[in-house]
Amino acid sequence: MIPDTTRTTDAPDVSGVPAVLRVQDLVVTYGRHRAVDGVGFAVAPGESYAVVGESGCGKTTLARTVLGLLRPAAGEVALEGVRLDQARGRDLRALRRRVQIVFQNPFAALNPRMTVARLVDEPLRLAQPGLTAAGRAEAVSALLASVGLADRFLGRRPHELSGGQCQRVAIARALAMDPVLLVLDEPTSALDVSVQAQVLNLLADLRQRRGLAYLLISHDLGVVRHLADRIGVMSAGRLVEEGPAQEVLSAPAADYTRALIAAVPGRGRAALVGGAGAATASGPGAPGSTGSSQ
Known part of the structure; x- marks a missing residue:
């Protein structure tokens, strides 16, 4: 049995501004299989929220539902306070323009x-x-x-x-x-290691300059550490842990999260639990120039 979420943290106070993205009690099914099972979280304006987990955990299905490509069996997805399942025609097309995706390949x-x-x-x-x-x-x-x-x-x-x-x-x-929200679906996993840090730094810079919110889908905890403010850890379609990125990575509360971190090789694991300052120049989260055209 997958345990209930062991750590939850509300989205940051944004002074009455509605969340860019709000997912509530979301259920997405393929036949009898619940690929997403009761997931809920919110992404504030300018925030980067990462959903992490192994392949098959449901994170890509979650992203496709947020984009309006899949219809949920239950629950809701709201963008800037408007539910995707209730928007129609021109309103739906306008809403979909506000969320865009950067694909893996x-x-x-x-x-x-x-x-x-x-x-x-x-x-x-x-x-x-x-x-x-x-x-x-x-x-x-x-x-x-x-x-x-x-x-x-x-x-x-x-x-x-x-x-x-x-x-x-x-x-x-x-x-x-x-857009107000970018869905980043494993945005660097198909790139050479030497280029990954440059693209990550570009994304971080764009977020700061344009006030973008990110929904980051990744299995790479180094990428997550570099980009995310908060993390939701997903297993078997459910969030098993959620909280500030540094807390989740340095002091995980769920056994599943600890297992994910333990699977990272030694130096990479040390960088994760040590925080942003612990990254080495050779790691995927290492600093690099955002202006390079590589």
Whole structure:
């Protein structure tokens, strides 16, 4: 039997501002199998909330439900106070623009026939249909600059880019919709280790500059330590522990959480429990330049 959540912490006080994302008593089923079973949490404006757990624990199903791609069997998902299951037509389309996803595999997420300019211009046409061609070109250039890519990349196609560069383009596409929440689905797991830290630092920088909220889906506790304010630990479809990231990683209350941390190799585990200052230059959470185009 999976124990009840052993540590819970309310979302930060945001002075009456509704949570960007609120998930309550969520149940998602595949036939008789409960992939998500009674999950609830909230993400405040500008907050980064991580859902961690092993493969098959239900975290990707949770993310797909938050995006409106799956309908829950019970419970609710609300974005900026509006329930996804109650929105219809134009209201639902507008709501979905407020939450965007950065996928695990940047190569698979980009149309190989499109140039970088077209890839970023495509969502802009939906988000800002009144923009002129010149206005869109200026906006595309600004979006690329915000993710550390120069205009020389505009005419390139995905196969001419590195994994890190493709992920930066994918992030720029997500930002083009002017979201309040980004769902980050294992955003660095398909990247070379040398590039992971740069993309993580870029995401941290964008969050600070744009006031974005993140829902981070990951099995990599090093990535979680680098990006998350709070953590929800998921096992067999349920949250078994939730709390501030540093507390959960340094003093886990649930046996399952302790097992996840114990599975991390020695130096990585020491960095996790030691906090942000303990990361080494070789680890995935190590500092790196956000401006690099790798």
